[in-house]
Amino acid sequence: MLISIYMIRYLNAKTKSILLLALFFASFLHGCKKDTDTVGAQFVISRNGYQTLFDTSIVLNAYAVQMDSLITSRLASLAIGSINDPELGTSKATIVTQFSLPGNGFSWGTGITKLDSCHLQLRFRTLVNTTGTVFKDYYGDPNAIHTLKVYLLQEDLSKDSLYYSTRKFKSNLVEMGAWTGKFNFIDSTTIKLGSETIIIPPHIKIPMNQVFQTLLYGAEARGEFASQTTFKAAFKGFVISDETSYAPGEGSIAYIRLNSDISAVTAYYGDSLAVDFPILGGTNGIDAAYNFYEQKDRPADLVQTAFKGMHRDTGYLQPLGGTKLRVELPSIFNVLNNPKIAINGATLVFTTLEGKNNSTYTLPLTLALVNSDSLGKNAFLRDQITETSAYYGGKLNGSSYSFNIVRHLQNLLIQYKNGSNVNYGMHLIVPADNPLTAERVLLNTKKNAGTFKLKLTYTVIK
Numbered sequence: 001m002l003i004s005i006y007m008i009r010y011l012n013a014k015t016k017s018i019l020l021l022a023l024f025f026a027s028f029l030h031g032c033k034k035d036t037d038t039v040g041a042q043f044v045i046s047r048n049g050y051q052t053l054f055d056t057s058i059v060l061n062a063y064a065v066q067m068d069s070l071i072t073s074r075l076a077s078l079a080i081g082s083i084n085d086p087e088l089g090t091s092k093a094t095i096v097t098q099f100s101l102p103g104n105g106f107s108w109g110t111g112i113t114k115l116d117s118c119h120l121q122l123r124f125r126t127l128v129n130t131t132g133t134v135f136k137d138y139y140g141d142p143n144a145i146h147t148l149k150v151y152l153l154q155e156d157l158s159k160d161s162l163y164y165s166t167r168k169f170k171s172n173l174v175e176m177g178a179w180t181g182k183f184n185f186i187d188s189t190t191i192k193l194g195s196e197t198i199i200i201p202p203h204i205k206i207p208m209n210q211v212f213q214t215l216l217y218g219a220e221a222r223g224e225f226a227s228q229t230t231f232k233a234a235f236k237g238f239v240i241s242d243e244t245s246y247a248p249g250e251g252s253i254a255y256i257r258l259n260s261d262i263s264a265v266t267a268y269y270g271d272s273l274a275v276d277f278p279i280l281g282g283t284n285g286i287d288a289a290y291n292f293y294e295q296k297d298r299p300a301d302l303v304q305t306a307f308k309g310m311h312r313d314t315g316y317l318q319p320l321g322g323t324k325l326r327v328e329l330p331s332i333f334n335v336l337n338n339p340k341i342a343i344n345g346a347t348l349v350f351t352t353l354e355g356k357n358n359s360t361y362t363l364p365l366t367l368a369l370v371n372s373d374s375l376g377k378n379a380f381l382r383d384q385i386t387e388t389s390a391y392y393g394g395k396l397n398g399s400s401y402s403f404n405i406v407r408h409l410q411n412l413l414i415q416y417k418n419g420s421n422v423n424y425g426m427h428l429i430v431p432a433d434n435p436l437t438a439e440r441v442l443l444n445t446k447k448n449a450g451t452f453k454l455k456l457t458y459t460v461i462k
Contacts, residue, residue: 140252293321306376315443351451
């Protein structure tokens, strides 16, 4: 609970004593975790002599705007695939990644004249929740048929650089590998190398063509196996793209863990010999890797301009470079126009739009409510960084998401009373990581429907 410093400065000793009593009852209300219309605001008034009010009539405006470009070179996992959402259009995720030499001075050995085969392996995420359950490795239709193609990257990447989701990659678009099929998230693969049997967990296995095999085999003779530096100067990396065309309601996005013992270019040669050129991208890897996101066929009137948009009765949230929901409080200072106000509670509630989610279009377990800066870009919300996640909120509860924003509103009020209007709005987003997800949300933001509201409790200090 925040009580403005400037309020206390002008209180006399008697009022300060009464204020302590008001704080006690305000804490009681918050501890009960009930709306004051249930507890009874009149109960508080009769005991402390103050005017404590509960208000859900605050005017809210909401409309979809373009999501900010995201840093995707620091994600724990990356997305691959394409999905055509009947509400939002096509969303596509492309992986751009380096791969590494097995070791400095690597050699194919004597008597080897060519590679027998070569595959690019991409391991599915297989992420376990804190509750012990396993997150799904996909979003959309698990039976969708995908066509993935692999191209050579034509520019140098650096592990120390930050790469954004809208950064265009450079490729000569000469195909080096291709695969068509369903993503298999369940079955492991058994491989026999001589007398040894190896079991590989679920992954995507893309055959690399003869052009790439010849190029990789000849790298030793060209001196490109001398060090990681010389190898990456010659083999700058891959662009892995889903080139499937889907009708509305088709497609899926899968989640890949690059930094693993499986994600690699595996070359088979000689008498049942195999070697991995590992892909060590991700948070703690040595290879640079990032996601490139694209949005196509989006409804023309879906995305509006921040600070200029008109309220919409449906709120659209789409990750992977899609949309965020802009929330504005245009009349908040008209309601909180008394200089002697202490905000006791402020809960912003969002409710999903009925009939728009199912087993294919599942809902994210968590949303994030962030602040907006003066340019409409995402910024941290005070409650988000100073309170626990349990208090701040954002988890799916039935069909709704709720956030406590007392600190944010109190700061807006303090700044406004000091002559600075920093009421730039807020943004509701699907988090970019922890875990990475492509799940979108459609919200019922119709005014006066009870599904989209700010529940505000405040005390007027006499």
